[in-house]
Amino acid sequence: MKILSPSQCRAARGLLNWSQEDLAKRTGLHKQTISNFEAERSTPSKSSLENISYTLETGGVELIDMDGTKRKTFGSRILKGRSGLYEMYEDYYKTIAVDKDFRDFWLYNGISYVVADALGEGYREMHVERMIPYLDKLHMRVVIKQGDDIYWGSDYAYYRWISNKYFNDKTIYVYGSRVALIDFNNEITINLIDSDEFADTQRLFLSTIWETKAFEPKTTKKFQPD
Numbered sequence: 001m002k003i004l005s006p007s008q009c010r011a012a013r014g015l016l017n018w019s020q021e022d023l024a025k026r027t028g029l030h031k032q033t034i035s036n037f038e039a040e041r042s043t044p045s046k047s048s049l050e051n052i053s054y055t056l057e058t059g060g061v062e063l064i065d066m067d068g069t070k071r072k073t074f075g076s077r078i079l080k081g082r083s084g085l086y087e088m089y090e091d092y093y094k095t096i097a098v099d100k101d102f103r104d105f106w107l108y109n110g111i112s113y114v115v116a117d118a119l120g121e122g123y124r125e126m127h128v129e130r131m132i133p134y135l136d137k138l139h140m141r142v143v144i145k146q147g148d149d150i151y152w153g154s155d156y157a158y159y160r161w162i163s164n165k166y167f168n169d170k171t172i173y174v175y176g177s178r179v180a181l182i183d184f185n186n187e188i189t190i191n192l193i194d195s196d197e198f199a200d201t202q203r204l205f206l207s208t209i210w211e212t213k214a215f216e217p218k219t220t221k222k223f224q225p226d
Contacts, residue, residue: 004053004063006038011069012056027055054094058176060196079190085118088173088180088190089127095176096134103199105140106174106206107157109167112150114184124152131156143206143214151217160214174202 013023020038024031029048036042037052044052053063062070079087096105116124131138132155140157145167151159173180179198181191193199 004049004056006040008063008069009034009052009056010038012059012061012063015061015069016056016059018059023052023055026059027051058095060177075195076191076193079192081188082118082120084190085182085188086123088182088192089119089123091178091192092173092175092180093127093130095178096131096138103176104174104203104207105138106172106203107140107142107153108172108174108206108209109162109169110142110144110171111169111184112144112148112152114169115171116150116152118184118188128153128155141206141210143209149217159217160210161217162209162214166209166213172202172206174199174206 009023013020018026020034021031023029024034027034027048029044029051033042033044033048034052037044043049057063064070079085092105119127131153135156138156140153142151142153142157142159143162144159146161146163148161151157169185171180171182171184173182177194177196177199179193179195179202181193183189
């Protein structure tokens with residue numbers, strides 16, 4: 001992540017039409033922290049700078065070289081393997097932590113044991129634990145294949161089944177402005193798309209599926225690792 005400069009912060013807020021108070025609320029920082037940084041009176045901690053940068057970038061701007069900023073355009077990138085899956089999950093978690101718009105989070109057509117095994121027990125348990133503090137703001141819905149009874153995210157997510165005739169083994173995550181298209185066959189491959197329009201379109205589609213095609217599971221047991 002590029003080191004954010006005070007002038008970039010001012011310019012990025014201008015592009016997003018955010019006040020210092022808006023940015024402070026979205027990052028969870030004090031307004032005075034933002035004000036002092038932009039006026040070059042003090043420099044926030046590294047974690048706070050990363051938080052500010054991430055919030056501005058997810059808000060719709062791109063921080064470029066030479067202290068530049070520009071509006072973010074549609075973009076995508078490919079992540080590979082378990083390390084790519086971890087990178088996506090870290091991005092997913094950061095989005096939950098900084099997204100103040102309370103947008104829905106989705107997982108569609110996830111084969112529960114495949115996702116669980118790919119993450120590994122240690123990472124999976126860590127992820128569930130760190131999600132718990134966000135229960136009040138998180139609205140996570142998961143659509144899985146009829147008969148799948150592995151609900152390892154049930155501490156923070158709502159589950160519904162979908163009939164086998166509507167199911168395939170490809171996985172879709174929707175969070176913030178991101179859509180992650182995941183293929184777990186052979187090497188894990190993730191096409192991570194960053195676009196508010198695509199993400200909101202997927203939310204509309206998945207909400208329709210949730211309301212018209214999905215139904216409550218007949219079992220409610222949680223995932224128990226071997």
